[in-house]
Amino acid sequence: MARLNPLLEFKKAWPFIPALMLTLLLTFSSSQASNITASIGKPYRGSLENGIPFPTQFEGYTLRHQDQTYATPEVIGAMLDAIEGVRREFPDTCDLYLGDFSKPGGGPMFRHRSHQNGRDVDIGFYAKGNRPLRSLFPMNRENLDVPKTWALLENILQSQKVQYIFIDQRIQNLLKDYALSQGGDPAYLNRLFSRTGIIRHIPNHRDHAHVRFFAPWSTMAAKVRESDGQKRKIIAMAQQAYLPKRVNYYVTGNEKNLDALARSFGVSTRDLTRWNNIRSQDILTPGTSLSFYKRGFEIEPVHLAKSLRPDSVHEITPSRFAALHSTRSTRTASDASPPPRAAASRSQPQGSQVQSYTVQKGDTLYGIARAKGTSVRALRDLNGLKENSILRAGEKIKVARGNGAVSPIKKYKVVQGDTLYSISKRHGLPVAELARINSLDSNTLLHIGQELIVSRR
Numbered sequence: 001m002a003r004l005n006p007l008l009e010f011k012k013a014w015p016f017i018p019a020l021m022l023t024l025l026l027t028f029s030s031s032q033a034s035n036i037t038a039s040i041g042k043p044y045r046g047s048l049e050n051g052i053p054f055p056t057q058f059e060g061y062t063l064r065h066q067d068q069t070y071a072t073p074e075v076i077g078a079m080l081d082a083i084e085g086v087r088r089e090f091p092d093t094c095d096l097y098l099g100d101f102s103k104p105g106g107g108p109m110f111r112h113r114s115h116q117n118g119r120d121v122d123i124g125f126y127a128k129g130n131r132p133l134r135s136l137f138p139m140n141r142e143n144l145d146v147p148k149t150w151a152l153l154e155n156i157l158q159s160q161k162v163q164y165i166f167i168d169q170r171i172q173n174l175l176k177d178y179a180l181s182q183g184g185d186p187a188y189l190n191r192l193f194s195r196t197g198i199i200r201h202i203p204n205h206r207d208h209a210h211v212r213f214f215a216p217w218s219t220m221a222a223k224v225r226e227s228d229g230q231k232r233k234i235i236a237m238a239q240q241a242y243l244p245k246r247v248n249y250y251v252t253g254n255e256k257n258l259d260a261l262a263r264s265f266g267v268s269t270r271d272l273t274r275w276n277n278i279r280s281q282d283i284l285t286p287g288t289s290l291s292f293y294k295r296g297f298e299i300e301p302v303h304l305a306k307s308l309r310p311d312s313v314h315e316i317t318p319s320r321f322a323a324l325h326s327t328r329s330t331r332t333a334s335d336a337s338p339p340p341r342a343a344a345s346r347s348q349p350q351g352s353q354v355q356s357y358t359v360q361k362g363d364t365l366y367g368i369a370r371a372k373g374t375s376v377r378a379l380r381d382l383n384g385l386k387e388n389s390i391l392r393a394g395e396k397i398k399v400a401r402g403n404g405a406v407s408p409i410k411k412y413k414v415v416q417g418d419t420l421y422s423i424s425k426r427h428g429l430p431v432a433e434l435a436r437i438n439s440l441d442s443n444t445l446l447h448i449g450q451e452l453i454v455s456r457r
Contacts, residue, residue, distance in 0.1 A: 035050050035236075036050060036218075036221045036232055036235050036236045036239060037049065037050045037051060037052060037072050037073055037118070037217075037218045037221060037239055038050065038218055038221040038222040039072050039106075039117045039118050039119055039215045039218035039219050039221070039222060040106070040117055040222045041116070041117055041222075042116070042117065043114040043115065043116055043117055043119050043120050043212060044113050044114045044116060045116065046106060046107075046116045046117030047105060047106040047107050047116065047117060048070060048071075048072075048102050048103075048104070048105055048106030048107075048116070048117050048118040049105070049106075049221075049222070051070030051071060051072070051102060051103075051104055051105065051106065051118050052070065052071060052072070052073055052076055052243065053066065053069050053070055053104075054069035054070075054071060054076060054079070054098070054101060055076065055080070055243075055244055055293075057244070057275065057293055058080065058083075058244070058271070058293070059095070059270075059271065059274075060083045060084070060086075060087050060093075060095060060096060061083055061095050061096045061097070061098050062095045062096070062097050062098065062132070062133075062134065063098050064097070064098060064099045064100060064135075064136075065100065067103070067104070068100045068101060068102070068103055068109065069098070069100075069101045070101055070102045070103060070104045070106070070118060071101045071102060071118045071119070071121065072118040072119060072213075072215035072217075072218035072239075073215075073217070073218065073239040073240070073241075073242040073243050074161055074213060074214070074215040074216065074217060074218060074239075074242055075101070075118065075119060075121060075161075075213045075215060076242060076243060077159075077241075077242030077243065078156060078159035078161050078162075078213060078242075079098075079121065079123075079156075080244070081155065081158075081159060082152055082155035082156045082158075082159065083096055083152075083155075085151070085152075085154075085155035085158070086126075086148060086151050086152050086155060089151050090148055090151070092130070093126070093130060093148060094126070094127075094130045094131065094132035095132050096123070096124060096126065096152070097123075097124030097132075097133045097134065097135065097136065097137075098121065098122070098123060098124065099121070099122030099123065099124065099136055099208055100112060100115055100120075100121070100122050101115065101118070101120065101121045101122075102115050102116065102117065102118045102119075102120065106118055114210075114212070118215065118218065119163075119212055119213050119214070119215050119218075120210065120211070120212050120213075121210075121211050121213075122136065122208045122209075122210055123152070123208055123209045123210075123211060124136050124137070124207070124208050125137075125139045125144055125145070125149045125171070125207070125208065125209070126144075126145040126148040126149045126152065127139070127143050127144065127145055128142075128143050128144065128145045129145075130145075136207040136208045137207050138206045138207045139171060139206055139207060140170070140206070141174060144171065144174060146174050146175060146178045146421065147178065147431055147432065149175065150175050150178050150179055153165065153175065153199075153209070156211060157198070159213075161213045161214045161215070161216075162198055162211060162212070162213060162214070163198075163212045163213060163214050164198060164199075164200055164210075164211070164212045165198055165199045165200070165209055165210070165211050165212075166199075166200055166201075166202035166205050166209065166210040166211075166212075167199060167200075167201070167202070167205050167209045167210075168201065168202065168203065168204070168205045168206040169201040170206060171205070171206055172193050172199060172201065175193075176189055176193045177425065178421065178431070180425075181421070181424055181425040181428075181430065181431065182430045182431075183430070217235050217238045217239050218239065220235060221235050221239075244293040244294065245293065245294055246291055246292075246293055247265075247291065247292055247293070247294055248289055248290070248291055249261075249265070249289070249290045249291075249292065250287060250288070250289055250290075251284045251285060251286050251287060251288040251289075251290065252286060253284070253285075253286035255284055257284075258272065258273070258278075258280050258281075258282065258284065259280070261284070261290075262292075265292045265294070266294065267292050267293070267294075271292070271293075272290070272292055275291055275292060275293070276290050276291060354382070354398050354399070354400050355398070355399050355400075356396050356397075356398060356399070357372070357396065357397055357398075357399045358394065358395070358396050359391045359392060359393055359394065359395045359396070359397060360393060363391055363393075364391065365379050365380065365385070365391065368391075368397075368399065372399045374399065374400060378400060379397065379399065382397075382398045382399075382400055383397045383398055410453070410454050410455035411451050411452065411453055411454065412427065412451070412452050412453075412454045413449060413450070413451050413452075414446045414447065414448055414449060414450040414451075414452065415448060418446055419446065420434055420435060420440070420446065423446075423452065423454065427454040427455075429454060434452070434454065437453050438452050438453055
């Protein structure tokens with residue numbers, strides 16, 4: 001089937017844009033609309049117009065060269081979300097080392113064939129021992145922090161804007177084995193790690209992952225004429241939703257303390273003090289201006305995307321991923337039909353008590369099931385959820401606690417060559433769970449003769 005003209009799709013969608021979106025559009029000046037980011041041409045033969053430098057005001061990562069970190073807003077948003085996701089799961093993690101993105105105007109870059117239109121980024125791996133890296137460092141079984149690196153890739157995939165991830169096969173093997181040990185669906189992982197899958201082998205990629213994103217708004221921007229002012233304003237609004245924005249707040253004197261104020265902003269006290277060069281114990285003087293950074297509009301850009309169809313400009317239809325982070329059992333919606341929806345009225349497990357739980361930001365079915373002493377399948381069945389269902393903050397779900405029966409404790413004695421990873425794989429227990437029930441760190445070195453609990457409590 002011939003590809004539809006994206007501008008024609010744009011024109012068709014125009015009458016259906018909600019009135020509220022048109023109201024928001026009025027808040028964007030002509031200068032903002034004229035400065036939209038455009039990803040032009042191909043990653044290996046293209047350019048970048050009005051590229052955005054990767055933000056420096058956040059923690060969790062180290063940049064290689066500031067003048068080579070220009071990208072599209074979609075890439076920046078996906079990367080910030082992914083890094084934040086890892087930091088939620090591993091709160092004390094070291095910084096992630098980020099290599100090259102693109103130059104300010106894109107085009108050829110030294111030592112790179114691609115990276116020309118703001119859609120590529122070289123991402124270092126996490127090292128064992130929570131050791132921060134200051135360069136792209138070759139990894140192997142001995143020094144790669146597999147759980148943390150896999151969490152990073154899951155979060156990147158969850159953006160649903162990934163075209164390819166290029167990694168050396170030896171690193172792929174470590175990541176895939178770990179994902180399987182966490183209960184990942186073999187069929188899904190086989191599709192993900194394959195010659196035609198999202199994650200592909202490229203030699204000399206043992207020290208970093210090369211991620212190529214889709215950038216639908218920035219790709220559409222390259223095809224919209226300068227005279228199409230309203231359309232450019234819509235694109236500007238959507239692109240801004242991916243980027244952090246500085247917000248100024250004036251102290252009233254009624255604030256309880258800096259910690260409470262930071263919570264009300266949805267940021268950490270550490271970030272708030274760093275951004276304003278103050279200390280957490282400082283007294284807030286009325287009239288003082290504080291700055292913090294937030295991302296996103298009240299209307300998510302994905303809702304706007306449904307009206308304007310920016311996906312019509314993709315070179316290749318992107319695969320869709322749902323709730324990848326920490327669920328360990330998802331599939332691509334485009335690759336496989338979801339299982340039939342379970343009946344919501346299915347009877348609860350015998351001897352269990354059903355409770356209501358309000359989903360928090362960052363929650364997954366896997367995390368809730370582990371915290372509540374139940375299984376992912378039981379949660380899905382009880383709530384009539386599909387395998388690829390996504391939980392949303394504020395949503396209420398039913399949780400059935402078990403009858404309190406305790407499984408007999410099973411122990412294992414460490415032998416030469418054992419690691420937490422190999423033991424977890426042998427006993428079908430996630431590494432994080434094995435470490436937790438034995439009060440160990442996931443990177444702990446084991447000694448011969450040490451006894452570990454290998455059954456779930």
